[in-house]
Amino acid sequence: MEPQTALPAPEEPSEAEQIRAYLDQGLTMDQLVKELHFKESTVRQEIAKWLIAQNKQKESQDSGTSLPLVIRDGKGEMVSPEAVYWRLVSEDVNGEQDFKALMKWAVAADNEI
Numbered sequence: 001m002e003p004q005t006a007l008p009a010p011e012e013p014s015e016a017e018q019i020r021a022y023l024d025q026g027l028t029m030d031q032l033v034k035e036l037h038f039k040e041s042t043v044r045q046e047i048a049k050w051l052i053a054q055n056k057q058k059e060s061q062d063s064g065t066s067l068p069l070v071i072r073d074g075k076g077e078m079v080s081p082e083a084v085y086w087r088l089v090s091e092d093v094n095g096e097q098d099f100k101a102l103m104k105w106a107v108a109a110d111n112e113i
Helices: 015-024 029-035 040-061 081-089 095-112
Strands: 070-073 076-079
Touching: 015 029, 015 040, 029 040, 040 076, 076 081
Parallel strands: none
Antiparallel strands: 070 076
């Protein structure tokens, strides 16, 4: 009789996969950090990756009318705050007006520095 080999236990999803799954379910950063006790830095990192993936998916469905989510410069890549805000308000009735107001405020604040 041959010895039975134990089947490997199914792998649990990584912390990053869990965070992305919760983001897909609509949980906020505060909920992930305060209620589920994920590290804030890990949550921020995964939100950035999740937003980039969501934007790529949306761009493939759209006709290219959205702002680029990732800005590339000589030092690497960063998430565009304007694009994130646009994604949040674009479906709102006053979304475009809110976005324009925010951009005007950002320019005014930049000029005062």
